[in-house]
Amino acid sequence: MSANMTFDDLKAVMSRCTGDVEELNPENLGAAFTDIGYDSLAVLEIASQIQREYRLQIPDEAIEGMNSPQDVIDYVNASLSAV
Amino acid sequence: MSVPVITGLGVVAPNGQDREAWWQATLDGKSGLGRISRFDPDRYPVRVAGEATGFDPAEHAPQRLVSETDAMTQYAFAATNEALADAAVVPDDFSDLDMAVITANSSGGVEFGQRELQKLYREGPQAVGAYMSIAWFYAATTGQLSIRHGMRGPCGVLCSEQAGGLDVLAQARRVLAKGTRLVLSGGTDASLSPYGLVCQLSNGRLSEEHRPERAYVPFDSDASGYVPGEGGAIFVVESHDDARARDVERIYAAVAGYAATFDPRPGTGRPPGLRRAAELALADASLAPPDVDVVFADGYGVPELDRQEAEALTAVFGPGAVPVTVPKTMTGRLYAGGAALDVAAAALALRDQVIPPSVNVRPDPEHRLDLVVDRPRETRLRTALVLSRGYGGFNAAVVLRAV
Numbered sequence: 001m002s003a004n005m006t007f008d009d010l011k012a013v014m015s016r017c018t019g020d021v022e023e024l025n026p027e028n029l030g031a032a033f034t035d036i037g038y039d040s041l042a043v044l045e046i047a048s049q050i051q052r053e054y055r056l057q058i059p060d061e062a063i064e065g066m067n068s069p070q071d072v073i074d075y076v077n078a079s080l081s082a083v
Numbered sequence: 084m085s086v087p088v089i090t091g092l093g094v095v096a097p098n099g100q101d102r103e104a105w106w107q108a109t110l111d112g113k114s115g116l117g118r119i120s121r122f123d124p125d126r127y128p129v130r131v132a133g134e135a136t137g138f139d140p141a142e143h144a145p146q147r148l149v150s151e152t153d154a155m156t157q158y159a160f161a162a163t164n165e166a167l168a169d170a171a172v173v174p175d176d177f178s179d180l181d182m183a184v185i186t187a188n189s190s191g192g193v194e195f196g197q198r199e200l201q202k203l204y205r206e207g208p209q210a211v212g213a214y215m216s217i218a219w220f221y222a223a224t225t226g227q228l229s230i231r232h233g234m235r236g237p238c239g240v241l242c243s244e245q246a247g248g249l250d251v252l253a254q255a256r257r258v259l260a261k262g263t264r265l266v267l268s269g270g271t272d273a274s275l276s277p278y279g280l281v282c283q284l285s286n287g288r289l290s291e292e293h294r295p296e297r298a299y300v301p302f303d304s305d306a307s308g309y310v311p312g313e314g315g316a317i318f319v320v321e322s323h324d325d326a327r328a329r330d331v332e333r334i335y336a337a338v339a340g341y342a343a344t345f346d347p348r349p350g351t352g353r354p355p356g357l358r359r360a361a362e363l364a365l366a367d368a369s370l371a372p373p374d375v376d377v378v379f380a381d382g383y384g385v386p387e388l389d390r391q392e393a394e395a396l397t398a399v400f401g402p403g404a405v406p407v408t409v410p411k412t413m414t415g416r417l418y419a420g421g422a423a424l425d426v427a428a429a430a431l432a433l434r435d436q437v438i439p440p441s442v443n444v445r446p447d448p449e450h451r452l453d454l455v456v457d458r459p460r461e462t463r464l465r466t467a468l469v470l471s472r473g474y475g476g477f478n479a480a481v482v483l484r485a486v
Binding site: 017018019020037041042044045048051052 | 145146147149150151209210212213214216217
């Protein structure tokens with residue numbers, strides 16, 4: 001695993017969570033999860049998958065702040081560079 | 084309000100995975116019972132079940148929904164698609180608050196739940212998926228159907244084991260009377276993971292006979308319990324006036340009467356409640372026993388419970404006075420899906436004027452029932468009585484009448 005998260009990494013995680021990532025592309029990374037068909041549980045599932053795969057502890061408040069795929073990538077990369 | 088009517092039907096069953104395939108198999112007496120194939124049943128006393136083998140959820144719902152649901156809900160996705168198409172319902176034509184979803188559930192999403200619980204004790208809490216929180220509880224199917232089809236009226240779930248498939252029609256009738264225009268109703272269950280099977284063993288009523296053709300033979304002197312099955316049926320229910328206003332192609336039947344009773348506490352000496360449920364449902368429909376053309380019996384397959392049901396039927400109708408059938412001999416008992424599937428069978432019997440058979444049963448003459456066995460019986464049918472008992476004391480009866 002590389003020391004940062006790319007779009008493709010996130011897409012792979014999301015694919016393992018929900019099996020369906022056709023609506024996800026580099027152009028809409030900033031779109032709200034709710035606008036591209038992911039509800040709050042889906043975000044929770046993605047976050048918990050990332051915690052396992054990247055060995056990160058993500059507090060609930062941080063998950064609540066993840067409104068878009070870009071937010072997730074930014075949070076993960078900030079956390080990875082802090083360790 | 085005018086009487087509630089069934090205008091759409093969808094089915095997933097062990098002997099047929101859509102309405103007409105299942106109905107044809109049922110008329111042909113083709114059983115869906117067999118040795119359990121999901122897992123190796125050799126370590127369990129129960130080896131026979133009615134599995135919906137070959138069902139592919141991806142044909143009926145997007146992968147996103149498949150990932151977050153148990154088989155019980157996936158069967159409902161399929162049956163709902165079929166029922167809505169059958170009734171020519173386009174949800175967008177209705178206001179979301181005018182449509183409700185009321186399903187029965189008994190098994191919960193045990194296969195999904197088992198998988199996540201195994202992750203919990205093998206890998207710890209972090210390994211449990213977020214969808215565990217919604218996939219395995221009783222209301223999961225109602226919730227998923229409500230979200231998927233935009234039905235935000237008075238939704239609910241009823242948990243009265245096998246009786247639930249009838250109780251939901253009564254709840255549908257209640258909300259229609261209060262102004263809801265359309266109800267998705269019925270029930271589906273999927274109880275056949277190892278954990279799910281072990282949960283059922285404790286009731287002591289499952290058949291440990293290993294030959295599929297002898298494992299579930301209600302009203303037979305060899306009856307030794309029942310076989311569990313999976314699947315169920317979903318209906319579109321609306322008022323007769325609304326159905327006519329929509330100019331629907333087919334009205335299968337009116338839900339003309341309903342009653343539920345609860346068995347007395349063991350040891351009181353008072354009789355079980357099934358007979359009273361049948362009588363009260365007929366009274367609710369303003370009909371008398373001679374008006375009934377066929378009874379879809381509960382057919383538990385447990386000798387004492389078969390005797391109780393036969394006594395209730397002969398007390399209400401007289402010995403051998405009404406044709407009785409148990410098509411669930413071909414599917415096993417589907418729990419919340421079981422009585423719903425019997426309602427579907429009764430509705431199609433009224434449509435096609437034919438009584439589907441019970442299979443593999445040599446009826447014990449002591450029961451004094453006119454049991455329709457092996458071959459379908461063509462006859463004039465106007466009114467059907469569907470009976471159901473749920474473990475724990477639940478009894479329910481529904482009268483369906485041709486419109």
